Amino acid sequence: MKRNTWQREAVREALDDTEGFISAQALHSALHASGSPIGLATVYRALGDLAAKGDADSLQSPEGEALYRACSTTGHHHHLICRNCGLTVEIAADEVETWAKRVAAEHGFTGAAHVVDVFGLCANCTKLGTSETGRNP
Amino acid sequence: MKRNTWQREAVREALDDTEGFISAQALHSALHASGSPIGLATVYRALGDLAAKGDADSLQSPEGEALYRACSTTGHHHHLICRNCGLTVEIAADEVETWAKRVAAEHGFTGAAHVVDVFGLCANCTKLGTSETGRNP
DNA sequence: ATGGTTTTGACAATCATTATCAATAAGAGA
DNA sequence: TCTCTTATTGATAATGATTGTCAAAACCAT
Secondary structure, eight states: OOOOOHHHHHHHHHHHTSOSOEEHHHHHHHHHHTTOOOOHHHHHHHHHHHHHHTSEEEEEOTTSOEEEEEOOOSSOOEEEEETTTOOEEEEOOHHHHHHHHHHHHHTTOEEEEEEEEEEEEOHHHHHHTOSOOOOOO | OOOOOHHHHHHHHHHHTSOSOEEHHHHHHHHHHTTOOOOHHHHHHHHHHHHHHTSEEEEEOTTSOEEEEEOSSSSOOEEEEETTTOOEEEEOOHHHHHHHHHHHHHTTOEEEEEEEEEEEEOHHHHHHOTTTTOOOO
16 A cells, blocks of 8 residues: 655655756755755655656656656656756757657657757856866767 | 777677667677677777767667667667667657757757657557557556 | 887776665554 | 554665776887
8 A cells, every 4th residue: 555655745846846857866965955854765766656657757867867857747848958067948849849740650650759858068067168078069 | 099909890890780779788798608808898988989989879778778779870860769669760850950959059058968769659559559568658 | 020009908986776674654443 | 542564764785887997908100
């Protein structure tokens, strides 16, 4: 039987309060920062449960971390994420929307969902121009 | 200066001989199995180089492993993946390419990398009916 | 062949994630 | 409300992929 714990509530709320995707580790840090003594393993479990129940989306970042997002079926949009400071900008993506649908249809695919997110260095972090990793163009 | 070593050749050939995606670990095992004493770290480096040069594709498996594949098309492209049977189709994505660059630039972002993958049900799996195998949410 | 430099490879280090397991607390029933 | 059963928690160990280290080996222009 599923039990309700404040921990699970906390994770769900923290995820709801988050714009865009966040890693389990980051979410755990955020919870700690706001005074919650929740354990890391519990955050992982809660996020896993949410994803399994379909209440959360998950994707893999280019670095291989698992990122989670509250599943807001209302209003679909994408994200531009700074890989240095984590700044996230919401972006409209009508073009991509249409493109994804068309491409899927062309290959006979149905029920197409797409993961479209752009990672980069935001203006600030670019200016600071520290030790860059120089990844894919 | 880049040097040519039999190790890099071996990795490139092993990747060419592989259908679909393969993990670095698996490729290393395969090489060992065919008598090559190549080191694991070297396989990782070679694959990384190939991916950086655009001669190989890489994506993250749902389990978080990095998977590689010999790149048939030159240049960067994306994938259309069946969430039921795993069938993967390479898709050109010039539009998305341009879009991603433009959006990043508009917001002052530099060094943009993007995650653009479309998941859906391929023609076959659509025909078979959706809720049969019920694997991926 | 020689020398300067890149590359290799065994192993340690790192990072995210999962398993372990005793202690805790949720919730049903008395 | 109180008790009891058992799902859940959390500190930590374990796991598994990937990256860093650095001396030794290999490559290639000369």
